[in-house]
Amino acid sequence: MSTPGPGRRRDPAVNQRILNAAAEMFGRRGWKGFTIEAVAKSAGVGKASIYLRWPNAEALLIDALATLGHLTDIDSGHVRTDLILLAEQVHDSFLGPVGQASRRLAVEADEIPAVRERWLAARDEQVSIARTLVRRAVDRGELPPSTSVTLLLDLLVGATTMHLQATPAHLLADSRESSSAYIRRVVDFLLDALTA
Known part of the structure; x- marks a missing residue:
């Protein structure tokens, strides 16, 4: 400013x-x-x-838009907790008026040159934080070495955002509790698949 x-x-x-x-x-x-x-x-x-x-x-x-989409680094020492917290951050960043701005920015950033550069940097930071979280879990032996970091994150973040997009607008304000339960089911499903 x-x-x-x-x-x-x-x-x-x-x-x-x-x-x-x-x-x-x-x-x-x-x-x-x-x-x-x-x-x-x-x-x-x-x-x-x-x-x-x-x-x-x-x-x-x-x-x-400076704070839109920022993720904080998460390292609880347990992959399940970390993935749940990551998905909850993604969920919360898509809610409310600011969430609407986040969604629009993902589509319109290229039309605003000064904003585009910041958006790309923020997106790179998000990806880096999320990938580091998964790599730490692999290093701790919680996930197999063959884990596809990209696939795991695509499935988790994709499921979280799709769940929000499919929720009717009048239910979004109260979706935190139901989404939290949904996120836990998704994380458990992914971990079961990866560690089977």
């Missing part, structure tokens, strides 16, 4: 309101419908408040 110039200190609560409105707006309208005016109206601020903080719509969107 651009640093404030001299004068009155900027209110962090207003910054966050603008960033939340920007992520939500992008999720609903995509890049073609993303305007400073629409974000300002949604955030309840004037356009000047946004332009004091960000020089243009791209810079605002970059900051608004």
Whole structure:
């Protein structure tokens, strides 16, 4: 985010309101419908408040989407727990207004050059974290050496995201508990198949 110039200190609560409105707006309208005016109206601020903080719509969107899709490294020492926590992070990143922005970003990143670079870096980081998790489990002897890291992660993340996409919109807000049980069943199924 651009640093404030001299004068009155900027209110962090207003910054966050603008960033939340920007992520939500992008999720609903995509890049073609993303305007400073629409974000300002949604955030309840004037356009000047946004332009004091960000020089243009791209810079605002970059900051608004900065945390989308980030995974934290997981190492509980047990592969089942690690895979469940990984899938739950993926699940949570797809929920709510920010989740809608994540899904749209996966489709539209190439249309926004400044955002594309950040998106690719974030995606590479996600893949690296997930692959490291599986490799550690192989090194600990919890998974056979022949385990296909890519196939295991494709099946786990694919099942998690497909489950969310198939859930009706009116049930998504309350899907955490049912999805958590589903994720556990998927992880157990995969581990049984890999260690049979």
